[in-house]
Amino acid sequence: MKYIDEYRDRVGAERFASAIARVTTRPWTIMEVCGGQTHAIVKFGIDELLPKEITLVHGPGCPVCVTPLELIDKAIEIATRPGVIFCSFGDMLRVPGSETDLLTVKANSGDVRIVYSPLDAVRIARDNPSREVVFFAVGFETTAPANAMAVFQADKQGLRNFSLLVSHVLVPPAMEAILASPRNCVQGFLAAGHVCTVMGFTEYGPIAEKYRVPIIVTGFEPLDILQGLYMCVQQLEQGRAEVENQYTRSVRREGNEAAQRLIREVFRVIPRKWRGVGQIPRSGFALSEKFADYDAERRFGVADYTAEESSECISGLILQGVKKPHECLAFGTRCTPEHPLGATMVSSEGACAAYYRYRRNKL
């Protein structure tokens, strides 16, 4: 299949792997930011092709993983209310809140629907004028334009029964938070290609410079990731710390400016709590004042929820690259995809779930 098969080619992968081995002279720790990249690395076994000097640690770029517990509780509370149609992407339904999850709400006859686009939720709102339709707007910069468009369209169509439960987070502030931490071990980054398709990569220049780390905008197929790693290791070995673009077939320096304009109109930047990591300044979106009427937290009066994380779960350390999944005592025993203690085990893109699914036999 075009644009897929050539990036999963066995010979090409071996060629990149030996090129990386050739330029590597000492140990390096590199973080791939995005959960999609983590998933591809473990699923295709990319790390097994690398020289032992290269350690990959897995970043916070899984939107399901970093959505804080209280937001899941808010979603469950809203979905349980009579008259509500609660729409979400599929993978949020399994994430456990403090007591239950959205799949169980659905089993208990709550009207929870899996949609594939926020615009489907707008259509459901139009078709059900007597119901309140809420869309769970989770994601990074990648899904922000479509979610912004949903609000924009609902407003244009005068759909007063539509709202968004917003849990939007931003990548660059999280990378800075990791680099600024005293525990940081990350020496180079593979930045998330899809985020940069929307936002471009001008934001990363100051980070590379300030913390002296190479940042490679990287795609999601095995050969993309291997090439991104090759570019990163080359910079590290040469003592450079620059932003480079591996994913040129999708990403331009300035990104998608029309999408950015829409985002700026519908959202505003706020501090956000990241599950397992904590509060990060200027790291997320909320609806702008102009569209505040579409904020489900206000409409349903759930803004002040709080919730405590499991004390046993180390997903915060995993999301920051400090620990690997198998270093957790609960991994594979008290914590499994059927009974996750934390979100990195729930989402298929969470590092723990990926290790459990593909690596259990080797740990």
Add this chain to the structure above:
Amino acid sequence: MTADLTASCPVPLNDYAQVLLAHGGGGRLMDQLIAKMFVPAFANPLLAERHDGALINLDGRRLAFTTDSYVVRPLFFPGGDIGTLAINGTVNDLAMCGARPLYLSAGFIMEEGLSMETLWRVVQSMKRAAADAGIQIVTGDTKVVDKGKGDQLFINTAGIGRVEHERPISPAGIRPGDAVLLSGDIGRHGMAIMSVREGLQFESSIESDCAPLADLVLSLLNEGIEIHCLRDLTRGGLASALNEIAQSAGAQIDIDQNAVPVHEEVQGACEILGLDPLYVANEGRFVAYVPVSDADRALKTMRAQALGAEAAQIGMVVTGSPGLVTLKSQIGARRILDLLSSEQLPRIC
């Protein structure tokens, strides 16, 4: 290791106060429900085999007996409908026992208000599918439930077939060194259904692979292929079928991803939705375990028929960890190919 984890870390049933959709999804939860509730409750040696059907010895005559219920939305989809599924699904379960399917029963649970024309169309396609598969529907049942208490139409079929050979075809027959053969491309049924499901219509010409498999299996037997085990691919796709067999047989199975045929349209639709074709449903494909010395002849026999034109050897049974399935990825690294915990859900980005 899958088997060890399941044995040492059982999930008590009371963890789920209610039945979830995943308990019928063909993945780990359904597996646990069967193993912990049904098998112990109805305990008997035939059930304990956990094969697609039961092999019964009746005064020296060997019969295969099986049942399946069909719930699908929408009722009609590209390449078939609930009627073709209800015939072929049960015919295929009999075929997987190495039996010649003979007689089926059909039970209809209809929701009040179902249009007669819809029912007629389903009955007509059952008639055609029965003729194609060479079976007769010889008994049946009809029930109607209140409007809102069913989803238009559910069908149950049970079937009986005759075993015409002496080969014990079951997971216990699998040996290290067996070749793993797949009868054709995977993932078309699941993606055909998804392409017409509410809220997800996408342009595609993917048609379900729904088909009766008995002729293909009987031709292998007639050819004298020493079939050790057969399993048709259903809800949980190829990955689940391989895992079930690896666990029941206590064997390790190694698969090469590059050898598994997937049509480009199916691959494309899966990429868009974030699904793995290895877990997508099929209704007309099976995996055969045969001695490696018979593999080429078996492939030749299958490829000579339209249904088996894309048959391929996808892997081997090896000595290793019992119950484990591993996959050599497209770029050449090896990893676990696991059972899914529950249904595949399309992901966010």
